Amino acid sequence: MDNPKSNLELVLEGGKAPFPEVIDNTYREGFTLCHQKHYWQAIVRITPDVPNIHLHAGKSFAKALETTRREFYENGKSSTEAVALGHAALIQAYGDFDVIHGYTDHNKSCANMLRAFEDYFFEYSLDHSSLVPVTTADGKRGIEFSFAIPTNVLHPTTGNPILYAGRFDMLGEDVDLQWVVDEKTSSQLGQSWNSQWDLNSQFTGYCMAARQYGYPVAGAIIRGVGLLKTKISHQQAVIYRPEWMIERWWNQLHRDLKMMIALWEADDGKGSAYDFALGGACTSYGNCTFKNMCMSNTPHDWARVGFRANEWSPLAGFDH
Secondary structure, eight states, X not given: OOOOOOHHHHHHTTOOOOOOSEEOHHHHHHHHHOHHHHIIIIISOEEESSOOHHHHHHHHHHHHHHHHHIXXXXXXXXXXXXXXXXXXXXXXXXXXXXXXXXXXXXXTSHHHHHHHHHHHHHHSOTTTOSEEEOBOTTSOBOEEEEEEEEEEEEOTTTOSEEEEEEEEEXXXXXXXXXXXXXXXXXXXXXXXXXXXXXXXXXHHHHHHHHXXXXXXXXXXXXXXXXXXXXXXXXXXXXXXXXHHHHHHHXXXXXXXXXXXXXXXXXXXXXXXXXXXXXXXXXXXXXSOTTHHHHTOSSHHHHHTSSEEEOOOOTTTTOOO
């Protein structure tokens, strides 16, 4: 049986890509920033041929943390053994990325990520931490917590509820409180880093999901790891998510989904129904991934070079 065509292949052949059945915070946030970004990211579903070093380094770091925590909390390894196994997992996950793409002197090179990983467990000792992963009803620990929540918006083709999905590093508990716990690598920490999480939709969604699964989290603890070639630093942000805030976010998500569907239904398959931001969204964080499309009168020609179909799914790792 032939493999099904990717959304990119469908669009390049003159067809119309299907509307996604699963939405995550990346898709929702992309939509709020720029409808054209949403079209390329969530509808056509493409990603650059050259992977993003920030995403690659972050995923490698997360894999190392997951391995270390599982070995320590689930498999009974000593903290020294668990950290050594996490160290090996980071090397394997990172691979030769920085050598292949010329990032060996980058703040997020493999060598610097290893320094940061080792320093992390000096800052947050496994043996003396009061913040530990919860033990779930089935005896598992709350490490790499994945979720998928049905929304009240029906998919325009299948008629099934559209799912809101995601994954965070740890469902933790500290004394009498439970928390969403997530690590973020950054080149710079400080007050502005802390304040960016106050209204952040990603963590509101995480808290909603944890409560939906029966864990009454008070909010989220975000552990920042500052990466410079000469220094590794740490900072922890604690944010609360009262019920009214989660309800507001949930209602907004539903409004966004309805607008996404309306644009998809009105579109000719080539993105003509999707608006252009033409402002800060184009240049923030070192330029939008899809900036070249918007600078061309024939944007789909750019999708043929430098991009590939994105096979990743928001349900990756879902095990509940």
